[in-house]
Amino acid sequence: MEKITKALVNENIDEFRQLFLKLHPYDRAKFYVEQSPEVRKRMYYYLSPGEMAEIFDHLDIEEDEYKTYLSEMDPSFIAQMLAQMYADNAVDVLNELDKKEAASYLTMMGDEAAKEIKDLLHYKEYTAGSIMTTEYIAIHANQTVRSAMQILKKEALHAETIYYIYVINEHKQLVGVLSLRELIVSDDDQMIHDIMNDQVVSVLVDEDQEDVARKMKDYDFLALPVVDAANHLLGIITVDDIVDVISEEASDDYSKLAGVADVDIQRSPLDAAKKRLPWLIILLFLGMVTANLISRFEETLQKIAILAVFIPLIAGMSGNTGTQSLAVAVRRIAMGDFSKESKWKMIVREALTGVIIGATCGSVIMVVVYIWKHELFLGLLVGVALFATLTVATVAGALIPLIMYRLRIDPAVASGPFITTINDIISILIYFGLATMFMNYLL
Amino acid sequence: MEKITKALVNENIDEFRQLFLKLHPYDRAKFYVEQSPEVRKRMYYYLSPGEMAEIFDHLDIEEDEYKTYLSEMDPSFIAQMLAQMYADNAVDVLNELDKKEAASYLTMMGDEAAKEIKDLLHYKEYTAGSIMTTEYIAIHANQTVRSAMQILKKEALHAETIYYIYVINEHKQLVGVLSLRELIVSDDDQMIHDIMNDQVVSVLVDEDQEDVARKMKDYDFLALPVVDAANHLLGIITVDDIVDVISEEASDDYSKLAGVADVDIQRSPLDAAKKRLPWLIILLFLGMVTANLISRFEETLQKIAILAVFIPLIAGMSGNTGTQSLAVAVRRIAMGDFSKESKWKMIVREALTGVIIGATCGSVIMVVVYIWKHELFLGLLVGVALFATLTVATVAGALIPLIMYRLRIDPAVASGPFITTINDIISILIYFGLATMFMNYLL
Missing domain, CATH: 1.25.60.10 (MgtE N-terminal domain-like)
Incomplete structure (x- = not known):
């Protein structure tokens, strides 16, 4: 250098x-x-x-x-x-x-x-069309291997890949595919239609690039042909572009979970702050909702100041479980896994998971609070509140991305900080609601 | 079907x-x-x-x-x-x-x-050795293109890829590489050493698979040769395996940010709960630390119950900013970007970012609280506390993965829920510390 x-x-x-x-x-x-x-x-x-x-x-x-x-x-x-x-x-x-x-x-x-x-x-951004190239090699089915090799040698320097050769008919429709490997091991006089594979896996030009990436990954292809609705060959997408798509999409989902516009571009502190502040300001106002809620319980708090002690614990735990179930739901939707079971089944499953998690954490905290403060009823209150909030938070974590998916918003937009703040509100309502209802036992 | x-x-x-x-x-x-x-x-x-x-x-x-x-x-x-x-x-x-x-x-x-x-x-898991295959095609430099093509035709059916041909010397050391494309456009009588590329990009057998993936992505290769310290060719890694590595690692980082062992494998609710509970139980006990801290300020709280109103807002906001800066730091370290600047520079940059974010959010909340409660000093307290906690939380979010990296722990292990809970503790200390110090003004 x-x-x-x-x-x-x-x-x-x-x-x-x-x-x-x-x-x-x-x-x-x-x-x-x-x-x-x-x-x-x-x-x-x-x-x-x-x-x-x-x-x-x-x-x-x-x-x-x-x-x-x-x-x-x-x-x-x-x-x-x-x-x-x-x-x-x-x-x-x-x-x-x-x-x-x-x-x-x-x-x-x-x-x-x-x-x-x-x-x-x-072609629109993020579709197959936007990442495809038109520099592919196409031949006809009624050629010999020898003539195909000649075309290949001639076009080898311009084509983006020469390792897949696509076979088209007179209407430019895709009818077959052949790898260079298959071409090389064949006899020179063999006809293309005898050795080509007519079960071509292709993608539609307006298909989402994430779906294209999944297909490429599943089938271990080095390139995929792109066709229109009438099966005309329009271009190809090569694996190196797909590698970029996969790592961009992953980094994108990661950024969204963290509630940052883009974790990868951060130049100056001012630049970084600009990327992070939009979410934070929204969350700040959502936080005001929480503050407003608690202030309505000020009377309860004045009487039983010890209640405040467990606010961050309950709010924090509900945020944590919510983030977990959110991440699972977002990934399942993104991986197309979710179509395998109905929305309801997924929510019921998450609700059951929430009940198990809530019951476990609720019991643990009940015992700990009793040992620490020697107050049976306080322990019971915190335990039951934690059980209820964790169950609700788990369901909320799964429900919000599902609703977004239904509304055709990218479920990955539902970030960890967002679900955390939503669950703060829910947990405060449950905790102080229970405390106010059973105040007599606490005094 | x-x-x-x-x-x-x-x-x-x-x-x-x-x-x-x-x-x-x-x-x-x-x-x-x-x-x-x-x-x-x-x-x-x-x-x-x-x-x-x-x-x-x-x-x-x-x-x-x-x-x-x-x-x-x-x-x-x-x-x-x-x-x-x-x-x-x-x-x-x-x-x-x-x-x-x-x-x-x-x-x-x-x-x-x-x-x-x-x-x-x-070979150890997650190293180049563990994902390589030994089914590659190797030739010698003093062969002709014709004889290389013959070897290729013979081995084409067994090799995992035939699109790169590696050139080795008599000691099996890697001396060159040739793509099938280059072979095909060359004359039959040309010598391999005249057309091969002797600047071979290779990876070491014990290199981390993530580094291999990055190399493959940067250079747009379809395969990379794997060598030992003495440059002996041991195997090759093909791009389809790297596509799997990239999507696994991405899903892994995503899971860790959300604090789940693995977002992708979730069969029954009991299974799912088992995957999520370990983190939650740890966080529950960390939450007890927060509760214990607040209970030490019970006296302050009893006098000024309104302080409790802003606990979730301050704790939540510090968790949110912490998660953001954590995600940025984890990605920067993972992408190897971080070597470009010193640790200190990164922390100073994050501190400045934190100051900007803290000053903005602090000012906003100060105005909002004053308008809402008409208490200048309360607004001032909440605003200053938010400013301080957000600055500290931003630095903490960057510092923790850096420390982990230093201790050779995967920085991605530092999850969002973890940093959120740590920042809960820090923010409570700052908020109640300030409130106790300036209590006279609040009464």
Whole structure:
């Protein structure tokens, strides 16, 4: 790396190119990002648009950073680079620019590349269409293995993967699939329709990318064909894009459970605070509801101050169980597991789980409070309140994501902090409700 | 599917085999798992051990379920099936059995298969070694493309992937790599050492599987070679195994944040309760610490009952911010991002974030309390307490995973419920501490 930097600084083009182009594209991209804008500008002179395209295909940056890099380049250089990137990646870059700018690059590039990219620009984010590429290899069923291999050799450098070859009919409909492995072990004179697999697993162009990821994971494919409702082959999705989808979605669910917009992008403290404050302010006002509730029981509290001692314990425990059952419900819904049993069955199951958890924790706290404070009735009150709140909190944790799912809101939005605050309110109501009802025994 | 079931029930072997073997192995595995034990037993007669091996290579079940299925088969059938599975998958199955049983199957199978599996059985769980397979294709640098293609055609059916070919020297050390794509576009007479890539990205056999996954994701590889410290090629890891690792690890981190042992395996309510109770009982006793703390301030509370009103709000908010900063810290550590800046820088950054968040929420609550209760000093107390607790909670959320990382405990173990309860304690101390100190103003 040091050598490469040195060659760059010394304006030694040949040495720089020789060393730099030997690196894996991902390492080239990493090197590129780490340079100062001045050094990067020199790189644009030392590298061709095609070589920069390879770097951009491997950039691992936040989407809003593309603009910064592009602002350092010539417009015609950008257009040529975009034309030589994999179409799906070029679309990702163009989506970050304003429409006018994107359109100007599209007019500057060759018609063929522009058409490919324009076709992809239509598809909605997070659908199969938005992550597919049109650079696949397609052949016809009535070819021989030999002619298929010739097509493959010719297109090998442009296709995003050559390891699956798709078989289409005269209407461009998908009729079969063949792995390069199967092609290689076959005789040259065999016909494609004799060796191809006609049970093709494909995805619809408007299918959610999470469902595509699940299919790819289950079937261990390296690529999946994307078709429209009439089974026309539109593109393919390769496993490397799916790996990115899986880790993005996982990080997304994780962030939501923690109640942060995005755990992965945090630059300055102010930036971080901005990401976290929206939820916190909402929760602060929900917390005011709790405070308001307790203040209605101020009379009870004035008489029996010891009641306050157990507020955080009961509220906290109900938040904890709620978070647990929430996480289980969110995952089950996300994994599509949930369709296997009815909503009601899931809720009944959670209710039973809540009863077991509530009974266990309630009994433990009853004994502990009795030993600690020597007050049988106080122990009984705290124990029964904990039993009731934990049961309700467990059901609430499962119910809220289910309701969201029904309302077509992403269930993962129901964060841990949110369910915790909701359960705070429920638990205070139960605890002080019971305490007020049975106050005579406590005095 | 119905047809297949019908053919099975009618003992129509030919039709069953014809229909069943046309399915993708994953669908075969799904069909297999859905059958009753009686029907499955019939399948063992209708299918060869090799055909069952393909099903077992694609089973998507919990690891402890293997035993159930194996108990339905003949020992010799099991041994033959294991021998024909991909070695890494066979190891997963054998790891679930007791040592004696596993050894007996190994003696029953051929020497070659047994050796391959035995070699893999040594590696620790969650390392590169434990997920690699030894079924790769290796060639020498001084071969021609033609002879490499011949080796490839011969081994294509046994290798787990044929899309990367690894080049080794006479000591079995890894010296280069070549994709099948590069091989195919090369002339038959070219020498391997002229076209191979000698900058091989590889992983060490004892490297953590999460690091392997990150490498595979960054470089968009379909397979990664695994070497020992002396660069001897030991095996390869394919992308389909990495997809599984990524989604398992993600689900694992998610479970831990929610404080559940495993969100994905939940069969009966009793089972679910068992998974969730261990954490809850620990948290219950930590909650007792909070209760004990408050009870020490009973005197203060008796004089100013209104203090109790804000306990859940302050405790809850500190739990929420703590969970947020915990999640960010855990992810940063997991993504290896954290090495980029020093521990101290990260903590200072979080402290500043906490100050911003605390100042914002503190000011809001101060105004709200003043408007609501018309008590300036109470508003001031709650506001300052919230400011202090949120700052401390944010730092605590980042500090705890960092300490765990230092102590070589998986930082993801620090769950949301845990940090929430710790922050309950801190916030109660700050709130009641301030209230006791400035009691005169409140009375």
